[in-house]
Amino acid sequence: MLLLLPPSETKRTGGTGEPLDLNHLRYPSLNSQRRVLVRELRSLARHPEAMMAALKLGRTQAGEVTHNRALTTAPTMAALDRYTGVLYDALDAPTLTLADRDWAAGHLLVHSALFGPIGALDPIPAYRLSTTSRLPGLVLKQHWGPRIAALLARETGLVLDLRSAGYVALGAAPVRAGSVVLRVVTETPDGQVRALNHFNKTAKGRFTRALIRSAPELATVDDLLAWAPGAGFTVRAAGPAALELLDDAPLVSALA
16 A cells, blocks of 8 residues: 655754755655756755745744755755654654554655655655746646646556645655545534545554554555454445544533
């Protein structure tokens, strides 16, 4: 199986790995697109005001310009360690074992706006680029969309898509049996089902961590549905290519 995660706007700085080498990233067929974006970001970083406008950065985020200027010379670290934020805080990569990380390396993809889908342990530098960034003469949806969609269509087995809508727009997963979108919802006391925002990210992080820690062999959606209750999750079918993860955190928070 493959899990597709969104990245995070926030990232740890520093690292101990060698500078960026695109050949060390998963899916080398995307390297030509990656080179274009790296070159564009480094070029734009020579003009801080223009970069801050293109990336919609505030004055307190000026350091992101420095990160983009140093894309090819800065130290790297594994993607799973680089990303922070709500989802990745819940995933809690620093507490994973070596065996956990090995499983993640084979089953977990993070969809970066800069690098496209990369493996969990692929070495990347700190950077700033999101789905809402506007680079001169380049539209991210056009740059990535058809290529990533075609790449994901070649994957076989269970593909579980946990990405946000912005990243799905940069390359949709295939519409076929075994490829499903997982959305996080809560059920109110009157039976209404509502999608979540902040709690959505926390639940996805916990769900991903549980999969990494248990390292199950899941080949089908039915396998996933059978695994979930034993791991403490309520997951149900919500259509031919969609699953719902029920999370009661908002209700618990409201009653606290």
